[in-house]
Amino acid sequence: MSVIEAKKLELTFQTNDGPVHALADVNLEIGKGDFVSFIGPSGCGKTTFLRCIAGLETPTGGTLSVNGMTADEARRSRAYGYVFQAAGLYPWRTIAGNVRLPLEIMGYPKAEMSDRVARVLELVELSGFEKKYPWQLSGGMQQRASIARALAFDADILLMDEPFGALDEIVRDHLNEQLLSLWARTEKTIAFVTHSIPEAVYLSTKIVVMSPRPGRITDVIDSSLPKERPLDIRDSKEFLEIAHRVREGLRAGHAYDE
Amino acid sequence: MRNVLPVLTVLLVIVGIWYAAAIWMNSAWTIDRADGPLTFSEIVSDTMSQDRPRLPAPHQVWAEFQKTVFDTKVTSKRSLVFHGWITLSSTLAGFALGTVTGILMAVGIVYSRPVSMSLMPWAIISQTIPIVALAPMIIVVLASLGVDGRAVPKAIISAYLCYFPVLVGMVKGLKSPDAMQLDLMKTWSATGWQSFWRLRFPSSVPYLFTSLKVGIAAALVGTIVGELPTGAVRGLGARILIGDQFGNPMMIWSALIAAAVLAGVLVTVVSVMQTVAMKRMGFAR
Numbered sequence: 001m002s003v004i005e006a007k008k009l010e011l012t013f014q015t016n017d018g019p020v021h022a023l024a025d026v027n028l029e030i031g032k033g034d035f036v037s038f039i040g041p042s043g044c045g046k047t048t049f050l051r052c053i054a055g056l057e058t059p060t061g062g063t064l065s066v067n068g069m070t071a072d073e074a075r076r077s078r079a080y081g082y083v084f085q086a087a088g089l090y091p092w093r094t095i096a097g098n099v100r101l102p103l104e105i106m107g108y109p110k111a112e113m114s115d116r117v118a119r120v121l122e123l124v125e126l127s128g129f130e131k132k133y134p135w136q137l138s139g140g141m142q143q144r145a146s147i148a149r150a151l152a153f154d155a156d157i158l159l160m161d162e163p164f165g166a167l168d169e170i171v172r173d174h175l176n177e178q179l180l181s182l183w184a185r186t187e188k189t190i191a192f193v194t195h196s197i198p199e200a201v202y203l204s205t206k207i208v209v210m211s212p213r214p215g216r217i218t219d220v221i222d223s224s225l226p227k228e229r230p231l232d233i234r235d236s237k238e239f240l241e242i243a244h245r246v247r248e249g250l251r252a253g254h255a256y257d258e
Numbered sequence: 259m260r261n262v263l264p265v266l267t268v269l270l271v272i273v274g275i276w277y278a279a280a281i282w283m284n285s286a287w288t289i290d291r292a293d294g295p296l297t298f299s300e301i302v303s304d305t306m307s308q309d310r311p312r313l314p315a316p317h318q319v320w321a322e323f324q325k326t327v328f329d330t331k332v333t334s335k336r337s338l339v340f341h342g343w344i345t346l347s348s349t350l351a352g353f354a355l356g357t358v359t360g361i362l363m364a365v366g367i368v369y370s371r372p373v374s375m376s377l378m379p380w381a382i383i384s385q386t387i388p389i390v391a392l393a394p395m396i397i398v399v400l401a402s403l404g405v406d407g408r409a410v411p412k413a414i415i416s417a418y419l420c421y422f423p424v425l426v427g428m429v430k431g432l433k434s435p436d437a438m439q440l441d442l443m444k445t446w447s448a449t450g451w452q453s454f455w456r457l458r459f460p461s462s463v464p465y466l467f468t469s470l471k472v473g474i475a476a477a478l479v480g481t482i483v484g485e486l487p488t489g490a491v492r493g494l495g496a497r498i499l500i501g502d503q504f505g506n507p508m509m510i511w512s513a514l515i516a517a518a519v520l521a522g523v524l525v526t527v528v529s530v531m532q533t534v535a536m537k538r539m540g541f542a543r
Binding site for chain 1: 438439441442443444445446447448452456457460463539540541
């Protein structure tokens with residue numbers, strides 16, 4: 001059963017320099033429990049596609065369904081949690097206060113709020129940091145808190161737009177490992193935008209390779225890696241083969257033209 | 259202590275220049291009255307103690323200040339504390355009115371494009387009209403509307419000067435959340451009300467306090483100006499005017515000093531509130 005389904009999706013921005021085809025003829029199905037990565041050079045429309053799923057952009061053509069609804073209806077029914085590249089925590093709220101923010105907005109009862117906050121903070125291994133302020137945490141910890149915030153209201157879908165892009169590689173590896181275990185435990189459907197080939201291959205059950213002008217999908221790779229993935233799986237032959245195919249896909253899309 | 263030394267140094271330099279200027283400006287009168295040639299020290303000592311000097315020396319102003327602040331009953335019409343209180347209460351009323359007006363206008367400007375296009379030019383024009391010209395009109399109009407006394411018109415004149423910095427600061431502050439933070443609110447399908455109280459308003463607090471510091475000083479200036487051309491008999495502005503009319507420079511200068519002290523205290527109070535609020539909101543670390 002597909003959770004997200006795009007058919008002939010198109011998005012054209014009208015600018016002063018003429019129309020920009022951000023997305024053209026995008027067809028994709030994402031099943032329940034999939035971990036899908038979108039990879040491609042800047043301007044390939046991967047973030048735009050994620051924003052379409054989130055109902056933050058409105059496609060100009062084709063159809064897009066999220067949980068069987070339009071993207072905007074899905075947004076209104078709070079079908080997904082969204083994680084941006086920057087943690088975007090409020091400096092005037094504690095970590096617990098930041099995670100509680102969407103719950104307050106959605107009008108959860110008080111007792112349930114604190115239960116949920118405690119639970120998701122445990123999920124991202126931030127128990128004990130409830131009363132700390134964002135500036136007291138490292139960048140990686142702040143990003144984990146923002147993931148907890150996206151998980152707090154139990155949406156089935158998690159949309160992540162280069163969530164670890166601003167972090168160094170060692171922290172990134174650690175967070176990738178944590179994200180996989182979190183995904184295994186929560187059985188969420190995750191759509192993940194990234195620039196990094198190893199990250200995409202390591203995390204995903206499905207890798208979507210995209211290319212720019214117009215933004216389109218050039219390859220969809222179903223990963224043959226097992227669900228259980230220690231970090232050193234990245235040295236295995238299978239991993240390198242998938243990574244190679246992704247690289248080929250990027251090259252085929254003329255990603256390295258300039 | 260580290261902060262006090264530079265302030266004291268500047269104060270000392272000002273007092274030095276003041277004394278030099280007093281000698282220079284008052285010496286003409288000394289020489290005019292003299293029967294014969296005077297020594298320099300005779301000139302200096304005379305310029306320090308004239309009854310109606312062009313520029314009273316600091317110690318003369320201080321003596322007047324001491325007399326009218328500390329040695330006079332605060333209920334007396336001769337007490338600067340009494341007049342200071344009149345000015346202060348109008349300033350605070352004007353400050354409150356101006357701040358609320360500024361914030362409300364900023365909200366309108368940020369949320370509505372038509373309001374922004376129609377209100378902003380008038381807000382800017384309002385600040386180009388000299389308040390001295392406008393003050394008597396405000397008093398006349400209010401009097402014809404049946405508003406008695408000077409407190410209300412003074413507060414309005416004060417608010418007129420004070421709302422603008424608050425307006426400008428709050429427009430910037432309410433617009434300070436970036437696109438990502440606004441998108442995040444949208445992903446939670448938050449209402450406009452929720453986005454305002456949970457995101458826009460808290461984000462604007464640092465801007466608000468910076469504006470309030472300018473605003474409270476402007477409110478004090480507005481009140482004093484409101485007391486000047488309007489025939490008021492109470493308040494620091496009235497003291498300045500009366501001192502001028504009766505040729506009593508010590509009265510003018512001590513009222514000026516009182517106004518400066520009042521301004522310093524008000525700005526400091528807002529600063530302290532800012533520091534506390536910034537700390538509690540995690541903006542300062």
